Amino acid sequence: MLSGERVLLRAVERDDLRQLWEMDNDLEVEHRASDQPPKPVSLAQMEARFDTRAAQPDSDIVWFVIVVEDMVIGSCGLHHLDQYSQSCHLGIAIKRDRWGQGYGQDAVRTLLRYAFGPLNLRKVSLEVLADDARAVGAYLKAGFTEEGRFQAHTWHDGDYRDVQRMAIFRPSEPPRLRTG
Numbered sequence: 001m002l003s004g005e006r007v008l009l010r011a012v013e014r015d016d017l018r019q020l021w022e023m024d025n026d027l028e029v030e031h032r033a034s035d036q037p038p039k040p041v042s043l044a045q046m047e048a049r050f051d052t053r054a055a056q057p058d059s060d061i062v063w064f065v066i067v068v069e070d071m072v073i074g075s076c077g078l079h080h081l082d083q084y085s086q087s088c089h090l091g092i093a094i095k096r097d098r099w100g101q102g103y104g105q106d107a108v109r110t111l112l113r114y115a116f117g118p119l120n121l122r123k124v125s126l127e128v129l130a131d132d133a134r135a136v137g138a139y140l141k142a143g144f145t146e147e148g149r150f151q152a153h154t155w156h157d158g159d160y161r162d163v164q165r166m167a168i169f170r171p172s173e174p175p176r177l178r179t180g
């Protein structure tokens with residue numbers, strides 16, 4: 001369990017899937033969170049995927065639910081974990097009715113403490129729609145900076161949009177993890 005200022009991050013349990021299913025079927029969230037074509041996903045599909053991963057966990061991914069006052073409000077994690085280059089990518093999605101309340105940047109800061117501390121990573125990267133001011137704002141507040149841009153790179157809501165590549169390096173003094 002990882003503690004932020006206002007969020008808790010903990011492993012995904014099977015009982016969480018219904019909450020995540022609602023979010024994963026919100027076109028507006030999925031469109032922004034993923035570069036894959038948004039498609040409906042059934043609870044049964046999510047349960048089957050969960051069971052497969054629980055039996056044989058992927059070694060290059062670590063995923064959490066984001067909890068606020070005992071409610072699951074989203075999920076986040078690190079993927080493409082690469083021990084050779086000591087780098088990874090960060091992903092996050094929060095339910096729409098919880099956007100813009102500071103939970104995203106708190107979850108991202110908490111993930112970074114975990115990445116740079118216990119996981120001993122050196123660099124965390126992500127890609128985001130360049131015109132998504134809320135997402136870019138949350139990442140800037142958490143310390144990410146822009147590394148570059150892919151022009152007209154992804155199809156979103158009727159247009160080809162720029163994608164911004166952002167990254168953050170481990171500070172010289174690795175942050176301390178809060179557990180709880």
Ligand SMILES: CC(C)(COP(=O)(O)OP(=O)(O)OC[C@H]1O[C@@H](n2cnc3c(N)ncnc32)[C@H](O)[C@@H]1OP(=O)(O)O)[C@@H](O)C(=O)NCCC(=O)NCCS
Binds near residue numbers: 029095104
């Ligand atoms: C991206 C996401 C995780 C951000 O989390 P969040 O809780 O909504 O963001 P926060 O409230 O922590 O931070 C947003 C920041 O951007 C700023 N911001 C700038 N322009 C903004 C805008 N047009 N609307 C809202 N916030 C804006 C806010 O002011 C805030 O900073 P502040 O603390 O100084 O007020 C969340 O909105 C989400 O899940 N979106 C859908 C999925 C997604 O986009 N995932 C990321 C894909 S890379």
